[in-house]
Amino acid sequence: MRRRALAAALLGVALIAAACTSSDSSGSSSGSGSGEPVTITLWHGYGKVESPNGQINHEALSLQNQIDAFNASQTGIRVEDVFCCSNDNALEKLTVALQGDLQPDVTYQYGTSMAQIATAPGVMDLAPLTQDAAYDWTDFFEGVRAAGTIDGKVLGVPAQVGNLAVIYNKDLFAAANVPEPTADWTWDDFVAAAKAIEDPSTPTFGMAFPADGSEDTVWHFDAMLWEAGGDILTEDNTHAAFNSPAGVEALTTLQTMAISDQSMFIDEANSKIDALFNAGNVGMVISGPWAVSGYKDINYGVQVMPAYASGSHQTISGQDFWVAFDNGSERAAATQTFLEWLTAPEQIQQDSMETGHLPTRSSIVTDQFVTDFNTKFPGEGLFAENLNNVQKARPALTSYDQVSQIMGQAIVSVLLGQAEPQQALDDAAAEVDQVLAGG
Amino acid sequence: MATVEEATPSGPSLAQRIWHSDNLAGWLFVLPAVFLVALFSIFPIIWGFILSLQKASLLSPIRPFVGIDNYTKIASDPHAITAARNAVVYTFLFVPSSIAIAMFLAIALNQKIRLIRFYRLAVFIPVAVSTIATGVMFLWVFDATFGIANWALGQVGLGPFGWFNSPQGALPSLVIMTVWGWLGFDTIIYLAALQGVPHELVEAAAVDGATRWSTFRNVTLPLLGPATLLLVVWSTISAVQLFDEVYFVTKGGPLEHTSVPVFYIFKLAFTSSFGFSAAGYAAALAYVLFLVILGLTLAQFWLGKRVVHYSS
Numbered sequence: 001m002r003r004r005a006l007a008a009a010l011l012g013v014a015l016i017a018a019a020c021t022s023s024d025s026s027g028s029s030s031g032s033g034s035g036e037p038v039t040i041t042l043w044h045g046y047g048k049v050e051s052p053n054g055q056i057n058h059e060a061l062s063l064q065n066q067i068d069a070f071n072a073s074q075t076g077i078r079v080e081d082v083f084c085c086s087n088d089n090a091l092e093k094l095t096v097a098l099q100g101d102l103q104p105d106v107t108y109q110y111g112t113s114m115a116q117i118a119t120a121p122g123v124m125d126l127a128p129l130t131q132d133a134a135y136d137w138t139d140f141f142e143g144v145r146a147a148g149t150i151d152g153k154v155l156g157v158p159a160q161v162g163n164l165a166v167i168y169n170k171d172l173f174a175a176a177n178v179p180e181p182t183a184d185w186t187w188d189d190f191v192a193a194a195k196a197i198e199d200p201s202t203p204t205f206g207m208a209f210p211a212d213g214s215e216d217t218v219w220h221f222d223a224m225l226w227e228a229g230g231d232i233l234t235e236d237n238t239h240a241a242f243n244s245p246a247g248v249e250a251l252t253t254l255q256t257m258a259i260s261d262q263s264m265f266i267d268e269a270n271s272k273i274d275a276l277f278n279a280g281n282v283g284m285v286i287s288g289p290w291a292v293s294g295y296k297d298i299n300y301g302v303q304v305m306p307a308y309a310s311g312s313h314q315t316i317s318g319q320d321f322w323v324a325f326d327n328g329s330e331r332a333a334a335t336q337t338f339l340e341w342l343t344a345p346e347q348i349q350q351d352s353m354e355t356g357h358l359p360t361r362s363s364i365v366t367d368q369f370v371t372d373f374n375t376k377f378p379g380e381g382l383f384a385e386n387l388n389n390v391q392k393a394r395p396a397l398t399s400y401d402q403v404s405q406i407m408g409q410a411i412v413s414v415l416l417g418q419a420e421p422q423q424a425l426d427d428a429a430a431e432v433d434q435v436l437a438g439g
Numbered sequence: 440m441a442t443v444e445e446a447t448p449s450g451p452s453l454a455q456r457i458w459h460s461d462n463l464a465g466w467l468f469v470l471p472a473v474f475l476v477a478l479f480s481i482f483p484i485i486w487g488f489i490l491s492l493q494k495a496s497l498l499s500p501i502r503p504f505v506g507i508d509n510y511t512k513i514a515s516d517p518h519a520i521t522a523a524r525n526a527v528v529y530t531f532l533f534v535p536s537s538i539a540i541a542m543f544l545a546i547a548l549n550q551k552i553r554l555i556r557f558y559r560l561a562v563f564i565p566v567a568v569s570t571i572a573t574g575v576m577f578l579w580v581f582d583a584t585f586g587i588a589n590w591a592l593g594q595v596g597l598g599p600f601g602w603f604n605s606p607q608g609a610l611p612s613l614v615i616m617t618v619w620g621w622l623g624f625d626t627i628i629y630l631a632a633l634q635g636v637p638h639e640l641v642e643a644a645a646v647d648g649a650t651r652w653s654t655f656r657n658v659t660l661p662l663l664g665p666a667t668l669l670l671v672v673w674s675t676i677s678a679v680q681l682f683d684e685v686y687f688v689t690k691g692g693p694l695e696h697t698s699v700p701v702f703y704i705f706k707l708a709f710t711s712s713f714g715f716s717a718a719g720y721a722a723a724l725a726y727v728l729f730l731v732i733l734g735l736t737l738a739q740f741w742l743g744k745r746v747v748h749y750s751s
Contacts, residue, residue: 265584
C-alpha cells in the first residue's frame, strides 16, 4: 500500500516537472545547424482566423496568408505567428516576456508606446533597413515615420495607420433638416448640427464623446487643438502649450456641446459609443477606419474633421508598428529580411484591399486605389485621403502617458461641468510642466 | 518503549531516515502544491520587496536602488491619498450594507415557504456571474439617459441621477453594483449559520414568553456572531482589494472618484499614466497595503474576541 502511494506521488511530481519544462523545447528551436531554416516568432493581436461562430477574421487571415506566402517563397527563414493578446495589452505582454528573456522577434505595438519601448533591452534599431534606398522609407507617411523614430533610432516599421474623421448618420441629418457635412465645414456647423439633431424624447444625441480620460479622450482633443492652431507642448518639449487660446477654444467647443447644449453623449467608460451610434441614437462620432465595419445597421457617411474659422482641416493619426527584438545575429538578420518583405508596397496594398487597413505608404494612395477601396469598404477611401491632413504628431517622450493622463483629467472635468476650460487647462499645464521637469 | 537510539554512534543516515519516514509519501503528494505556492506566491513576495526598494520600470533592466524613498514619498502623493480615501469610504459603505442586507435576506430565505429553493438560487446567482458581465449590465442599467434605473426612479418622481457619470455618484453606484454581486455569498454564510441555531433555544425563549424580536435580538443574533465576524473580516479584505469592477466599469473615473489602491497600484506598475519608472513605487504601495490589511484583520479579530461569545 505504502509503495503504491509513493509511486503515485512520484508520478505526480514527474508529471508536474514535465509540464513545467516542456514549453521550453518548442520556443528555443531556432535551428542554427546547416540546412535548418532560422525560425522567428511574430506576435500579433488580430485574433484567430476563424472565430468560434464560424466568422472569418479578415485581419488575421490576411496576415496568415502573407506569412504563409513568405515561408513558401524561400527556405532560409521560417516565420511563426502567435496571437499573443489584444493589441491593447501588447505592451503589458511584452513587459512580462522581457522579465523572462522570452521576447518575440517581432511584436505589434502601439505608436504611443514607442518611447517606453526604447528603454527595453534588445530592441532593434531598424535604421539599416530604412536607410536602404531600395526600401524607400520616405514613401511612408511622414507623421507615421516620426512616431516610430526615437532619438534617431528607428524602433519600428509601420504596421497600421488610422486617423480621425467625422462619421455621421445620414438619416438623422435628413430627419433634422440639417445639410450633410461638406469638405469645408466648420466647428460652428458641427455644434449647430449636433444641437439640431439632439432630441431628448427619442432620445437622440448630436454627438458622442469618449470621456474616460484615457488617451482616446486626449487624441480627440489633440486634433481639435491643432486645428485651432495650438500645440500640446512647446517645440523643445519642456513645457505645456495646450493652455493657449487655441486650447481653450477647442475645449470650449466640447464644453458647449456637453454643458450648454446637452447635445453630447458623454461615454464615461468609453464602451457605449459604437453601440449607440449603430442603434441610431447618435448623430455624429469622431472615429477612425476601424470603426465603420461595426456600423452595419445605419446609413452613414464620412467627412473630414471640421475646421476652425481661422485654420485648416487637420486630423491626428494613430499608428502601430512592428517592433523587432535582437535574439541573436542570425535571427536578427532574418527578422530584418522578413520585415522588409512584409512592408513592401505589394504586401501593404494586398493587405489593405483584404482588410480595409489604410495603406501606410503614400505611393499606394492613387485615385484608382481610393475608388477601389471605397467600393469595397464604403467610407474608407476618405480615411485614406485624410492621411494627407496629418500635419502634426504627438510628442515621443517616455513621459507622454503622464502628460496624456493629466490632459485627460482636465478634459473630463470640463465635460462633467466641474471646471472651466481656461482654469482646467492652466492647472493641467502646471502639472505637466512639473512632470516634464522630472518632478 | 523505544530504545535510546541517539546513543549509538552510527545510526541511519539522513537519506535513509527520510526514505523510511512515514511522512515521505505525504510530502511527495504536497510537493507540487508547495512548489507552485513557492513559485507564484513566495517568490513574488520576495521579488516585490526588492522591487519596492528600486526606481524601476518593468520594461527597462536599469533599476537603481533608492532605499526607502519609495515608502517615504507615499504620504505626499495626492493620487495615493485620493485612492486611500476612496477605499475608506467604499469599505464603510460596502461592508455594513452588504452584511445587513445579507442577514435580512438569510432570515427571509430561512422560512418554510413554497419555491424556497428557487429564491435561494436566485439570490446566489449573481456570485456566479462573471464580473465583466455584471459590469456590462450595470453600465447600461445605470446609464443616465438609456438606463432602466433612472427610468424606474423617474416613475416615482426621483432623479435623474448621473450614476457612474457623476463625480459624487460614481462610488456609491460602485457600492450598489458590488453589494448586488457579492450578496449571495454573504447570504449563504448567514443561512448556514441560521440553520445551526439550536431549535430548543428558540423554543425555550418562546416558552419564556419572549417576543419574536427579542428572541432574534437575544438568542439568534448572538449565535450569528461567529458568522458575522467572518463576514466582516472577509468583506473588509475584499473591499480594500477592490479592483475588477473599477478596472472594467469606471477605470478610476470620473476624475479619480473611484480610484482605489489596487487599481492605482496597477496603473503605476503596468502603465505609464502616473510615471514611467513607477513599478518600484507601486511595489512599495502594495507592501503598505498588505500591512494595512494585516493590521485591519488583526484588529477585527481582537475586537471580535471581545464581542463574539460563541465560537463556531
